[in-house]
Amino acid sequence: MSAKSTSDAAVDAAAVREVHRRFITGVTVVTTMDGDLPRGLAVNAFCSVSLEPPLVMVCVQTTSSTYPALLRAEHLGINILAADQTGVAGVFASKAADKFAELDWTPAAHGSPLLDGAAARVEVEIGERLRTSTHTAFLGRIVQAEHRDTDPLVYRAGKFFSPDGMTPLTA
Ligand SMILES: Cc1cc2nc3c(=O)[nH]c(=O)nc-3n(C[C@H](O)[C@H](O)[C@H](O)COP(=O)(O)O)c2cc1C
Numbered sequence: 256m257s258a259k260s261t262s263d264a265a266v267d268a269a270a271v272r273e274v275h276r277r278f279i280t281g282v283t284v285v286t287t288m289d290g291d292l293p294r295g296l297a298v299n300a301f302c303s304v305s306l307e308p309p310l311v312m313v314c315v316q317t318t319s320s321t322y323p324a325l326l327r328a329e330h331l332g333i334n335i336l337a338a339d340q341t342g343v344a345g346v347f348a349s350k351a352a353d354k355f356a357e358l359d360w361t362p363a364a365h366g367s368p369l370l371d372g373a374a375a376r377v378e379v380e381i382g383e384r385l386r387t388s389t390h391t392a393f394l395g396r397i398v399q400a401e402h403r404d405t406d407p408l409v410y411r412a413g414k415f416f417s418p419d420g421m422t423p424l425t426a
Contacts (some may be wrong), residue, residue: 276412284347285313286332286360286368289324293355293368296321297347299410300390301333309397311379314390320350322391330380331393332367337374338406338417363399375402 286295300314313333315322325331336344346354359371363378370376379395409416 279409279411281374281407282336282344282410282415283313284332284334284336284343284370284373285315285321285325286334286370287321287324287328287330288362288366288368289321292353293360294321294324295332295334295347295354295368297344298333301335304394309400310382310394311377311397312392312394314392316390317386318389325393326384326391328367328381330363330365330367330378330398331395332363332369333377333379334370334373335375336370336408337372337403338408338419340372340408341415343370343372344408344415365398369401373403374405374407375400377401 280299281301283298283301284295285298285301286293288294296315296319298313298315302312304310304312311333313331315325343358346358355368360368361371363369363376365378365380367378369378377397378399379393380398381393381395383392383394385392385394406418409418
């Protein structure tokens with residue numbers, strides 16, 4: 256391992272960044288309704304917690320403008336972006352006033368905005384909200400699940416990729 260590895264409490268922030276640059280994720284858009292206004296932000300801190308029960312988790316910074324509405328919500332939407340949605344990722348990573356203005360979307364059964372064209376989209380009933388000083392982890396149960404037969408968008412180290420050229424290493 257690199258000499259940058261450490262187990263000290265005062266861990267080097269640059270070393271931590273390099274760790275995260277080696278982890279590949281997809282990109283999701285986490286959504287909710289704020290009264291009549293759909294809101295959302297780009298989130299790659301998404302993971303499956305368990306299949307049975309179908310639990311997932313997303314982590315959202317408390318400074319996000321979407322955060323107060325998420326904190327009030329009983330449900331949220333998670334849209335796993337498709338490889339042709341880098342533009343959508345950019346919109347939801349921004350602070351634009353109405354990020355949904357140019358987009359088609361559909362309300363899920365409990366109202367969470369689901370983006371048309373996403374590779375997969377779920378509505379989640381929020382169970383736990385685990386607060387840290389900077390972020391809240393929302394854990395919840397998938398209550399609606401849909402997917403399309405299309406490639407997901409891939410994200411690593413600040414760049415977007417298409418999974419087109421990925422070589423399977425196992426059968
Ligand atoms: C690829 C990508 C992944 C991101 N992942 C997260 C994340 O996991 N959690 C988070 O709070 N913000 C994440 N962000 C940053 C937010 O999307 C960004 O701060 C956004 O402007 C927040 O919008 P809002 O303040 O309107 O809610 C990510 C941004 C990008 C581009």
